[in-house]
Amino acid sequence: MKIDAPKVHLPPGRDVVDVFGDFLKYMYDCVKIHILGTRIDGNALWSSLGGTAHFILSHPNGWGSYQQGKMREAAIRGGLVPNTPEGRERIEFVTEGEASFHWCIEQALTGTTLKPLGRDENRRSRPGRGHHRCVFVSRQNTKTTPAPGADGTSINEGYIETLREDFDEDAKCLFRAIEEGGDDVYTVRIGGRGDDFEDENGLCSIELGYLNVDREDIAAAFEPSVVATVDAIRKHIAGRRDTVGVHVFLVGGFAASPWILSETKRRLSANGSTCEVKRADSNTAKAVAHGGVAFYLDRNVTERTMRHTYGVSLRPWFNPSNPEHQARSHASEKDPISGITYLDGGFFALVKKGQVVEVDSVYRKSVRSKARRAPEIDIWIQSIKRYNGTRDNIAFVDMDRA
Secondary structure, three states, rough: OOOOOOOOOOOOOHHHHHHHHHHHHHHHHHHHHHHHHHOOHHHHHHHHHHOOEEEEEEEEOOOOHHHHHHHHHHHHHOOOOOOOOOHOOOOOEEEHHHHHHHHHOOHHHHHOOOOHHHHHHHHHEEEOOOOOOOOOOOOHHHOOOOOOOOOOEOOOHHHHHHHHHHHHHHHHHHHHHHOOOOEEEEEEEEEOOOOOOOOOOOHHHHHHHOOEEEEHHHHEEEHHHHHHHHHHHHHHHHHOOOOOOOOEEHHHOOOOOOHHHHHHHHHHOOOOOOOOEEEOOOHHHHHHHHHHHHHHHHHOOEEEOOOOEEEEEEEEOOOOOOOOHOOHHHHHHHHHOOOEEOOOEEEEEEOOOOEEEEEEOOOOOOOOOOOOOOOOOOOOOOOOOOEEEOOOOOHHHHHOOO
16 A cells, blocks of 8 residues: 655654654653643652553554564653663553454443353454555645646645545545435535636536535545455455354444445445444544553453564574584584584574464473583573564574565
8 A cells, every 4th residue: 555645854863763752752741741730639640650651552553573663762762661671561562453453342332242252252363353444635646636726736735635634524424325325426625615616627626615526436436445355354254154243343534434334244245244344333533542541451362373483593503414404514613612513593483473372471492502611690681583484494594584
């Protein structure tokens, strides 16, 4: 998906982590002022939480440890937590998909459909389970679109921003199927009451600052998102003998359109699916924010399917009968004290891609080592590495550089 966004020029010496850190600091200060200024026990409450508060940061589903590391660094720069192991542990992350899932559970809509499942209520988080699609008004369209005026100039930034906001707040929420009372033409505010324009071919008509848009054009804009959503749902439920009791929830701004809801239902039903497609009767735009809090408090997801393989770099003992070791014999090194031959670049997997892990469990594996001198009490820090490739058993880093 390509999102057209304007180029942003940051101040000299400032990067995006600094900017995000400043934003987090601003939000943190706003919360502090609100608590201290609106609660009788505000000072005592803030004193009890200020140094121990946990922060839940949400991010897109496709983000991973690299982006999370940047977000954690921004939180440290913003003064939310100190740059210590204890402080870093107070920053937690949740994907938008998982936060939305927790939000759905919190709604009264799901209270009677999910809770009776008892022990099976435990949820498993799988890669791609949270599926989000959006419709954007592209800035590139403004290069050739005439503006409301006799001079035929291009639409300026103010017009296109007005169009974006009005479509998202009104037209998208009103757009629905004809049989549900939908209209043939919808209006989107794009300027002031004095703005009128109609092109030579009659394809663009603006009256009193409102652009008339045919329902076919809106449906065409939503079509790629609906197709991708229905395909994703079908893949997730593929192989199930019966889809009765399967619930699909539309959340966020995507769920604000009645047409998307009804069209998703219709296409799944046409394919023989009996799963229910719903949206909660609440402000779906706040689903991620509310769901992030529920994620921390409720912990409904108890298992996860690993999206990648994680492990550590080690120096394995040379095994002459192992073909992979033989191929790297030129990189071997013999310890002069122990007499053991080692190989550099080994990889030891702790958890593997596709493995189901419990959220609150710690996964350990043992390795052997030989000390060159009498061991002393010390702390050994080893970095966890992520393997993004597709090989099942990778024993050396150079087997696949993914």
